[in-house]
Each structure stands twice: as structure tokens, then as C-alpha cells.
Amino acid sequence: MEVPILKQGAVLIATFQAALSDADLNQLRMGLVQQVVKFRSRAVIVDVTAMDVMDSFASRTLREIAHMIRLRGADTVIVGIQPEVAFAMVQLGLTLEGVATALDLEEGLAYLSEKFKTTS
């Protein structure tokens, strides 16, 4: 299932609908990295609220997305990680270092607007 990417002002929002296959994740990565420059977006929010399992591939892909988007000149925030998922990830050593995280979409947007204020 493909992940829809929505444009909201200067932010791109990708919302995971359910568990994704590895191919879907790769596709999402390419889509985001291309569109972030195409729309001149300043940030990307990836919403994973619907994911109740996060395997190592998904976690690594999220980190790669964040780092690639950084290289393309924008920020990334991962939002909506479930408490159980968060602890399972940490136990597996998947801590998404260097990637901003927020509680949910609202928090993610608040974090970004704060950041835009200080950087612009």
C-alpha cells in the first residue's frame, strides 16, 4: 500500500496507514526525497501512529529518510510512535539517533513552527 504524501504549507506530511512492506518503505523514501525539493518544503513529518510494530528495516529506513532529507536541506520529524513500540525499539537498539521525534502530528507541527521562527 502506497503512503500518501500531503503538502501542508512548507511541510510535507506522510502518514503511515498500516504495516508497510519493505517495497512500500523504499517507495516512500524516494517519494519524499524527490518531493521535498520539488515543493521547496522546509520540513517533512512522518506520522507512524498507525504502526503497532516497527521492525529494524522500517526503523532504519526512517533514519535514512531523515538523514537524506537533511542532505536535501530540510528537517524531518517522526511523530506518533506508540509507547509500546518506542520501548520495543529501544530494546532492539533502534533509537533513531539524530532524528527529531514528537508525540503526534500537532506536536510535530508546533516543533517545526518553533524551529522556523528561530532559523528564519
Added chain:
Amino acid sequence: MAKRNETSRETMTLNNQAPELARSEAPSELLRELVAHLRQNRTQLREEWVVRISETRLLTAMTKEEIFAEATSVYDSYVEALETEAFEALQAYARNLSERIIPRGVETHEVVGIVLLLRDVLARSLFAKYQTDFKKLNRILDAYEPAANRIANTVAVGFVQERERVIRQQQEAIRELSTPVLQVRERLLILPIIGVIDPQRARQLTEQLLRGIRTNRAKVVVIDITGVAAMDVTVANHLVQTVEASRLLGATVIVTGLSPEIAQTLVTIGVDLGKMNTVGDLQGGIEQAERLLGYKVESLAEPR
């Protein structure tokens, strides 16, 4: 219990079935004779026992009068248990004794020791009484020994059971002192941890905290571990994982009140200090949290 009594009587009968001993008395009669003897010489035997107790330096935490009072009731329950072969009363007494004297610092070995002493004192008196009639002495001892051993066993088990019950109760009480996740300000939670953290409690803490972050939409959490004296490597790792998991939920964790021992443990496991945000005490932690959240606390009164 009735059944157990039966089996004990059976073993006694077996013990008495040495063929060369022509028996005139049934074991119960022997026991009755024994009990009568113990009743008759109660004062003297009890005195002797108390003397032996103080000689062996048992029950040093208790005064002479207390030892004498306890000795009297133990002696009477002992004789009664021999007579009736009902051990419940003695067991209840052992529990009660345990409850009363454990807080005074009386150890298990002392309680077992005094019961064994009493057994020996009584056996000696039997030797003295039947020294002329060896066969009878044998039969009396056959009746006496299993019962005496069972009494010693019962008292020891009762004592230890009571002790274990208290320990269990305390453990439950500690566990039930559940760790509250409290909101001090909008988006600021504190989690004061007091007492010993075992892996089970650590897991419970983490679950509560992560859920608390979600329901209170917290941005900053102060975990105060002033009340935790030490933690082992597993729990320390768990703490680090909790901090990281909270970050994945978008919350910053400030850990306050680390004792030198815990700091040592964290350094030993090689914690990444870039991930751990630590402040000396709870006040400092809350102040830093307020700064992170953009609060500014001012005193209303003019400084004098």
C-alpha cells in the same frame, strides 16, 4: 491433621516392633507416663532448661524474666503437644512467638536452638529416671523421640513461615507503593522513584511513564531517583532505555538525584552522556525543565 497423627502413631508402632522387646504397654500409655513425669518435674526441668539457655547464650536480646515466661509457655505447650499429639496449638504458638520476637532481633537459630535444648533436657531426665530399667528406657525413648523431633520441626517451620509471611507482606507493600507519574505544570511530569528497583518494577515504571507522557502530552519529564540508593546494571540499562523511549515519544527526560553509586554504575555500563540529561537535585531538574518549556518563575514579593 488427623491423618498425619495416625501416620505418626504408625511410625511409632513400627519403631516399637523390635521383636526382642516384650511390651506390656502400648505407645500411648508410654507417652502418658512420659507426660506425667514431665508434669511432675515441671519446675525443676524448666529451671534446668532456662539455665541451659543462658549458658549457651541464646536469646540474648531478651531479659531473664522474659526468657522465663517464654520458657514456661513453651514447656507447657510442649508437654501438651506430646500428650495430645495435636501440633496446631504449638504451631500457632510458634507463629505468635515469631511475630513477637523477630523485631527484637531474635534469630531463627536461637529459636530452633532452645527447642532442641528442651528436647535434650527432657531426654536427660528420662535417662536419669529409667537408668535401672534399660528396656523400658528404650521404649520410652521410642515413643518420645519421634514426637520430640516433630515438635522441633513444627516450631522451626512455624517460625520460618511467619518470617516468610512478613517478608512477603513487606514486598507486596513496597510493590504497591506504586510510583506516581505527576504533572507539575502543563507538559511537565515528574516521576519520583523511591526504594529498590527490581527488573519487574522497572518495567512497570517504564510502562506507566510512557503512558503518562502520552495521556498528559508531556514534553519534559523529570525522573527523580534521590530515593534510590543503588541499582544493578540491568536496571541502569533499563533506565537508559526508558530515557531513549521517552525521546521517541517526543519528550525530554531529565534525571535528577543520582547517587555516587548509581553514577558509578552508569559510567561502568558506558552510558552515552549526550543522551542522558542529568541535574543534581529535583529542584534543579524542575528549574531546567521550566526553562526548556519556556516558563519563567518569578517571586511576587519585592526582595528585601
